[in-house]
């Protein structure tokens with residue numbers, strides 16, 4: 165076991181949050197190391213791969229300084245441009261919400277983000293699982309790193325979070341998804357289906373080209389505790405009735421977890437900053453995390469560097485991300501809690517309410533600006 169104090173900042177996890185944290189710390193001139201357990205970043209893909217354009221995000225997160233990577237996504241990373249989200253009520257009434265976005269090739273997107281971190285000067289080490297964090301030190305099988313700041317961007321995995329007394333898994337959406345081709349769909353339209361189709365969550369169709377899509381759903385265990393794949397197959401039957409899957413083919417099946425209980429109360433523990441899914445930085449209404457974890461990653465990286473170079477308190481990290489995205493996280497959580505009650509406990513009430521409120525209010529709920537009724 166070697167002790168290594170070459171790095172000021174050690175980032176654990178090379179997903180979108182970790183890459184951006186490493187990039188923005190390195191840009192400010194501190195020695196930054198990123199440790200990632202996977203051999204190849206981005207694989208296996210566990211994602212619907214959709215997020216709004218930077219322009220749309222600016223309208224949603226009005227006080228946030230988005231990362232440059234959200235403005236300049238290279239064309240080859242974009243699978244499909246999206247113009248609107250069609251929201252389906254429990255009884256199948258649809259509401260068209262204009263929203264520009266894109267589905268991306270997630271594995272290439274993550275590789276691109278990691279390259280950005282490396283270009284900025286961060287050292288990237290793949291295939292390096294962190295085994296534990298103890299007394300502010302980071303342990304891998306070969307080394308013990310002694311950084312001034314640790315940025316924990318390990319996603320919702322328990323291994324490193326639970327020993328710190330963090331239970332991010334209190335309220336998790338369990339997701340399954342088929343990657344499908346030969347579909348008959350509108351390629352510019354993302355579909356979101358609410359109600360019994362996906363108890364405690366929603367089902368989605370996210371186009372990835374003119375005839376292919378990610379078709380999946382997320383549920384929560386307190387709402388449904390049976391075979392989730394059979395729910396997805398039932399959802400496929402409804403798509404079949406609409407003629408979407410008549411000649412379709414399933415290419416692969418993926419599964420993953422999304423923490424949907426809003427951000428943790430404390431995201432700074434001694435010299436550790438928690439960021440991304442590890443901190444609950446996910447929109448509780450729709451499970452969308454990519455843009456917001458990237459932004460919080462930037463803030464974590466910059467604050468770490470400012471702490472090291474100028475003694476800026478690490479607690480400023482938490483203040484800053486709350487200032488930039490806290491209101492939207494809170495709106496999303498509030499809306500989700502109301503939806504839990506209405507959509508999943510009293511489906512008929514949700515049906516009436518959605519029809520009464522109409523597209524405008526549904527659009528505001530989707531964009532996390534709805535504070536309730």
Ligand SMILES: Cc1cc2nc3c(=O)[nH]c(=O)nc-3n(C[C@H](O)[C@H](O)[C@H](O)COP(=O)(O)OP(=O)(O)OC[C@H]3O[C@@H](n4cnc5c(N)ncnc54)[C@H](O)[C@@H]3O)c2cc1C
Nearest residue numbers: 177179180181201211212213214294319420440441453454
């Ligand atoms: C099925 C599914 C569909 C989704 N769809 C969308 C979507 O369409 N749009 C959207 O915006 N969001 C979506 N999300 C959410 C989004 O994927 C996450 O919010 C986002 O990936 C969080 O990024 P992160 O960097 O915090 O964590 P992750 O992307 O989980 O990255 C964490 C990284 O840390 C590494 N790691 C973990 N433990 C260790 C360790 N001990 N040592 C070293 N490395 C470690 C992991 O290997 C991983 O690479 C979806 C999530 C799921 C599960």
